[in-house]
Amino acid sequence: MAKIFSGKDFADKLEQKLTRKFSSLPAELKKLTLVDILIGSDKSAQAYVNLKKAAAERVGINFKDIYRSEEESKIDLLALVKQLNQDDQVGGVMFQVPFPENLKDSQREIIDNIYFEKDVDCLTSRRLERVVRGESDFLPATVAAVVKILACGGISGPALAGKRIVVVGRSDIVGRPLAAFLKNHKAKVTVCHRQTKRLPDYTKSAEVLISATGRPNLIKENMVAKGAVVIDVGSPKGDVDLEGVKKRASFITPVPGGVGPVTVACLLENFIKLIY
Numbered sequence: 421m422a423k424i425f426s427g428k429d430f431a432d433k434l435e436q437k438l439t440r441k442f443s444s445l446p447a448e449l450k451k452l453t454l455v456d457i458l459i460g461s462d463k464s465a466q467a468y469v470n471l472k473k474a475a476a477e478r479v480g481i482n483f484k485d486i487y488r489s490e491e492e493s494k495i496d497l498l499a500l501v502k503q504l505n506q507d508d509q510v511g512g513v514m515f516q517v518p519f520p521e522n523l524k525d526s527q528r529e530i531i532d533n534i535y536f537e538k539d540v541d542c543l544t545s546r547r548l549e550r551v552v553r554g555e556s557d558f559l560p561a562t563v564a565a566v567v568k569i570l571a572c573g574g575i576s577g578p579a580l581a582g583k584r585i586v587v588v589g590r591s592d593i594v595g596r597p598l599a600a601f602l603k604n605h606k607a608k609v610t611v612c613h614r615q616t617k618r619l620p621d622y623t624k625s626a627e628v629l630i631s632a633t634g635r636p637n638l639i640k641e642n643m644v645a646k647g648a649v650v651i652d653v654g655s656p657k658g659d660v661d662l663e664g665v666k667k668r669a670s671f672i673t674p675v676p677g678g679v680g681p682v683t684v685a686c687l688l689e690n691f692i693k694l695i696y
Contacts, residue, residue: 422650422669425569431475431681434568438688439479445696452511453482454540454691455504459497460490460520464656468680469516475684481691494526498533505535511695512540514687517593540690542597551597554604561690563598565682566630566651573649573671575628581606586622588612588639589632594653598630614638631659644668653679 442450454476456469469485476483488497504513513534519527531543539547542560550556551563559567570576575583585607589595599611612622614633620643623629631639632653641664644650650669652660658675666672673679 422666422672423573424666425572425671425673425678427569427673427678427681430568430572431685434682434685434689435475435479438685438692442480442692445692449511449695450480451482451509452695453484453509454512454514454688455484455486455510456514456516457486457488457500458516459488459492459523462516465516467656471680472684472687476688479688481688490520490522492523494523494530497523497526497530501530501533505533505538510538512691513538514541514543517543537694540694541687543593548592548597552600554600558690558693559601559686560593560597561687562594562632562653562679562683563601564686564690565679566594566598566653567601568682568686569651569673569679570628570649575649577605583607583627584610584625585628585630586610586612586626587630587632588614588616588619588623588659589630589634589653591632594632598632619643633659635659637661639665641665641668651679655680 587599623643628649630651636657639660647670650672652658
């Protein structure tokens with residue numbers, strides 16, 4: 421039976437460290453604001469923004485949530501980004517992604533206009549490519565969370581070398597940068613997606629299985645090797661059938677309460693790194 425990781429307990433401890441760190445910063449830095457922009461009215465996304473806001477308040481970080489209609493134009497969103505870039509009181513900027521369907525074609529252009537120095541979650545192409553090339557240890561918050569959780573499972577640093585790791589999901593937010601980070605640390609990484617043919621053949625070979633597709637219960641008990649470490653990054657519902665898979669895994673993250681709380685704490689850690 422697997423050890424079930426408590427993201428809340430881990431995040432609580434990390435938040436305590438971040439609170440101490442943030443309180444020690446110069447007064448002018450503590451005035452800076454982290455801005456999160458949500459386009460549309462997706463309730464899961466709104467709930468996630470609220471979690472980030474609450475965590476920021478606990479740490480002492482100023483947090484501003486900005487909501488825009490799905491009908492907002494590309495021109496108006498670019499103007500908003502420009503305004504935030506030029507605001508000296510804004511220390512970090514991020515969007516909730518993906519954008520609504522009618523704005524998806526403009527998503528990359530809008531996000532890439534965020535100043536490199538204010539890109540708190542590696543959303544811009546410039547920051548993302550630095551991660552992919554192994555040129556930066558400033559990681560997307562979800563990737564940083566997975567790396568910290570793997571360390572809790574005894575897999576970090578030299579222990580990554582040679583590990584058979586399967587990443588299911590290839591988004592720019594999680595799958596692509598995470599796979600690149602692991603490869604850059606000498607792990608043997610295979611990247612799949614939810615339409616991969618004979619997906620179980622790949623997942624059953626993994627010592628570490630990380631799923632980030634957003635497809636509920638994609639990963640079943642019979643798709644996991646005995647003793648595997650299983651990280652579920654699915655949101656808002658888990659990719660992994662927890663009740664079944666925990667019988668075979670040695671270590672597993674639940675949804676909710678696994679990767680999510682750690683990601684929020686890692687986002688705040690990124691903000692402190694940006695401004696200090």
